[in-house]
Amino acid sequence: MKLLQGTNRPDRENKNEPKPDLSIPTPGNHLLAEALMEWGRMSRELHKLGLLTELDRPALEAYCQNYGRWIEIEREMQKPDFKYVILTAKGNAIQNPLVGMANTAQVLMHKFLTEFGMTPSSRTRISAPKTKDDTNPFANFG
Template identity: 40%
Template structure:
């Protein structure tokens, strides 16, 4: 059975945002090690390039952890397939004429749209869009701390 309402935001994001709702934070939320997982060997070559391009940056932000491998692989694979469809469209166009003379859209148009939507969903999970990033504020004074909860507690203790 599906849960109702809006999907909850991870506590680490709430802390980085400054807990704007001032609701109590989940102190018992699992805190996986903030280390990028190893790139899966089965990813397409373009997906592996995207993995290498983004994983270290997300690791630095504390967003990508060992347990996020499947979700991040999904993002990278969707990126690779979206890029492939877009490259096809750039080279061959978006429509073609059928043997009977009708104008039709090439399948790559809907493929690109589908994978762009999948990518957008993953991007918001990892804070990879301007709007999802705009809700996150990094406090430089405690930026080097490994644990977002530690940052929050330090802020409350010092401030």
């Protein structure tokens, strides 16, 4: 891709970059229900793009688990009795800890999304091999 764009720099190429086989790893059984649903969605998309291998399992699990936590926290924050500011035992007003937890999960999700090239700006910085299009019956005819 960089050759075609004229931005290739041979001094920055990794000629010995490992190229693990593409696969969809099995998710761990510790993932939350929402995390497992996100695993199914993201693993299919990443595999179609040629970006998922067995080595990526921990990173994808971490992203999905943070996604699952974020969803659970957001549901709690949508309850009618939720308050963004609460009072401590001494009467001090503080941010509800759920707000900080949701923000932390979002920050962590974003970090993993950028690792996989799943944000608009990070997609511009990756190159992925073409994969066979199983949905196109004419894909094998050149």
